Amino acid sequence: MRTTTLSMTLWAAATLAQAAPHLDPGAPPPATQQAAQAENRTRPASVGAALQSDAERHLRASFDAADAAHRGTLSAAEARAGGFGWIANHFDAIDTRHTGRVSFDDVKRYLALRDAGSATK
């Protein structure tokens, strides 16, 4: 085994010095990159269940944003007014208990059942 002769720090300095302004996609500022590097050490790119969890986090954030009253449930009208029209469009199928309000767990249950159904087709 051999070891590299030029230190990584020197390379870093050289790379930063020649940053070109017009690039698309352009590199985020150095501080942003350093923060990302630190995160990536403990949080690798998600696959499988971890990816599904990352995806769900986005949907939950939209659910919570629509749930302005923090009740943990949405009516069809609240979902539509709050930017989650998809819930309103699928409301009857999600609201299996016919309470007129659905939780995020109800949404997850609906998606899981739908995927299980489509898998058997």
Added chain:
Amino acid sequence: MIPSPSVRRGVRAFAAAATLAAVTACGGGGGGGSGTATATYVDANTYSTTAGASLSTPNENTAVTHHSLTLNGAAIAYTATAGHLSALSSSQAPEASIFYVAYTADGAAAATRPVTFFFNGGPGSATAWLHLGSFAPKRLVTGVPATTQTLPFPYVDNTESLIDTSDLVFVDAVGTGLSEAIAPNTNQTWWGVDQDAAVLRDFVQRWLSVNGRTASPLFLYGESYGTTRVPVLTRLLETAGQRVNGVVELSSILDYNSNCSVEGGTPTVNCAGFLPSYSAVGTWYHLATAVTSDSDADIATVTLYADSTYAPDAAAWLAGGTLPPADHVAALAAFTGLPAATWDQRFDMDYDTFRHHLVAATTLGVYDGRVSALVGSPLDAADDPSNSFVEPGFTAAIETVLPNELGFTTPSTYVLSSDAINTWNFSHGGRSMPDVVPDLSAALSLDPSLKVLFLGGHHDLITPFHQTELDVARLPAGAPVTLHFHPGGHMTYLDDGSRPLMKAELAAFYASATGAP
């Protein structure tokens, strides 16, 4: 053969509703003389793309012109609409005045005629690249990768236009082109991954509503940072209840954390996704010896080596500065033509080192490694010959196409590249730099019939095609994605051999994503 637009001189302002009426009145048209009004528009607003800029006098006036394009022997009459439309919040508060150019075929049925929104990237790039270079009814001739085409670039009928398949709307993001935030917002308000996607969601929904197109099959097309933007936008539209039929991602960066080209500091990201692109460029200069072309077979050979050998070798070098056995370095030199000594110095090979060291005294392009310039020559002055060759032609063309072809005149400067990236909020999904694979996953979860097409160029050195393959492979098996890569750079459509191939792939994709036979 193709009549130039018969633009009536004079100022005539169209409100959005009047524009809708004018476009609707085209129904049943079939030729330039359908009787629909043509209107030029002089927009007196001064649009600014600086961070603090804030427009207090938005308007929704448009210039409307009529044209015809012959594709495969059939004339397609179409209307071009250029102007602004305001993005509105859910409470109808104005957010931003978005500049767009829409090409809509006359007489098509709104319920079945697809509409596609195009977005360039940056962040901070206007959509003039896709508008003037790709699949609109007319395009600029560049001759890339040759650098012999003189300015001005000819602006010609586009025999690969998508106008036979879809209506086309080219959209400038806030703080690019002629788009600006509406007071009390500033451009900076919308300069973030999530903020930008939210305001563009509101624009897309407003455009569909104002133009009576909410039931039309909807497609979104992103390039470069636009491929980060569009998955977030797709998730937001699907969440809002607006179905998206298809997403086209050209020259993708789905995960900033996996792409070693955006890395400016101490190297931590594995560059194995770049090796097939380095090899394709090496074969272009006849320097690679283990492979001879960018044929599918040669690319498959290099890709296998990248995944099986180079990736773990690069990981070991990143972890401890350890170089692999000399025969591994020799294999990389043979695949690329880059000397072994250069690999020894920077084993996790970044694109900047590669493109400055492959050919002596020569700089290779970032966007298209086939475009080169001697160090110190005029084309090398900005350190990217592939950009320096085309940017002046596109910058000049948008200033003449808007008034002369589309009837839209403004005292403002159309800004092709703004400073948005300097103060852009890159954080997204709990990360400092965006990973939008989860956004695609969420959108596909909400809408299992959504389909995604990835396109790109073998010689693009900033969003390499194999890195896209690696990022896309994170999606579950059976995900409705299609990938096609061709000779060419970042703006793959500039390649005259690859543009027709992409057009055919797009046509097939649209057919599958709309359920057409």
